Amino acid sequence: MSNQNKIIIITAPSGAGKTSITRYLLNNLPNLAFSVSAATREARSYEQHGRDYYFLTPEDFKQRIQQGEFVEWEMVYEGKFYGTLKSELQRIWDNNQVPLLDIDVKGALHVKEQYPDTTLTIFIEPPSVEELKNRLQSRGTETAESLQTRVNKASFELSFKDSFDECIVNDDFDKACQKAEQIVRNFLQ
Ligand code: 5GP
Numbered sequence: 001m002s003n004q005n006k007i008i009i010i011t012a013p014s015g016a017g018k019t020s021i022t023r024y025l026l027n028n029l030p031n032l033a034f035s036v037s038a039a040t041r042e043a044r045s046y047e048q049h050g051r052d053y054y055f056l057t058p059e060d061f062k063q064r065i066q067q068g069e070f071v072e073w074e075m076v077y078e079g080k081f082y083g084t085l086k087s088e089l090q091r092i093w094d095n096n097q098v099p100l101l102d103i104d105v106k107g108a109l110h111v112k113e114q115y116p117d118t119t120l121t122i123f124i125e126p127p128s129v130e131e132l133k134n135r136l137q138s139r140g141t142e143t144a145e146s147l148q149t150r151v152n153k154a155s156f157e158l159s160f161k162d163s164f165d166e167c168i169v170n171d172d173f174d175k176a177c178q179k180a181e182q183i184v185r186n187f188l189q
Helices: 018-028 058-066 086-094 105-114 129-139 144-158 173-187
Strands: 007-011 032-034 037-039 053-055 070-077 080-085 098-102 119-125 166-169
Touching: 007 018, 007 105, 007 173, 018 032, 018 098, 018 173, 058 070, 058 080, 070 086, 070 105, 070 144, 080 086, 080 105, 086 098, 098 105, 105 119, 119 173, 129 144, 166 173
Parallel strands: 007 098, 007 119, 032 098, 037 053, 119 166
Antiparallel strands: 037 080, 070 080
């Protein structure tokens, strides 16, 4: 199978380290391109529209749902929508690259359902929920309330880990990156 129309998804509970592993893969595998999601949450100070997310208003997002523009979308957190645009995957395929998606567990399962033969799903498992809570706390981006929401969601998401093609426990970051790279290289031509 050629690399045409392949999709790679890194998924995990928030704080499991998937964004750092995603960054490592993008730096080491030039065939991959980050799939920029659409989202309705506020941009963080260091984030840029079109690079980290396409930051959309809720109205714009809902209109795009109705027009069938998403491969998948989720209300990941209360009132906050996130989704993968079909046009984003097409943009990357047209560039002869393979999209790398950093999305939540339900979104990953939805994409896999639609493209079962060409999608690789990798689940990053935190060493423990306690460790995950510590990581989120030290990241400093959460309020007490949003931290608790993310921790609750993480426990739920961990129960889906057997639904993915591969699972990597992120107890040692360098080893987790190397394992992810090996899995992706095997999947790519
Ligand atoms: P954050 O707000 O921390 O950037 O992301 C919150 C969560 O939303 C993360 O788990 C992230 O992977 C997930 N996410 C980002 N983009 C998408 C997307 O397009 N679809 C889905 N289903 N989840 C996404």
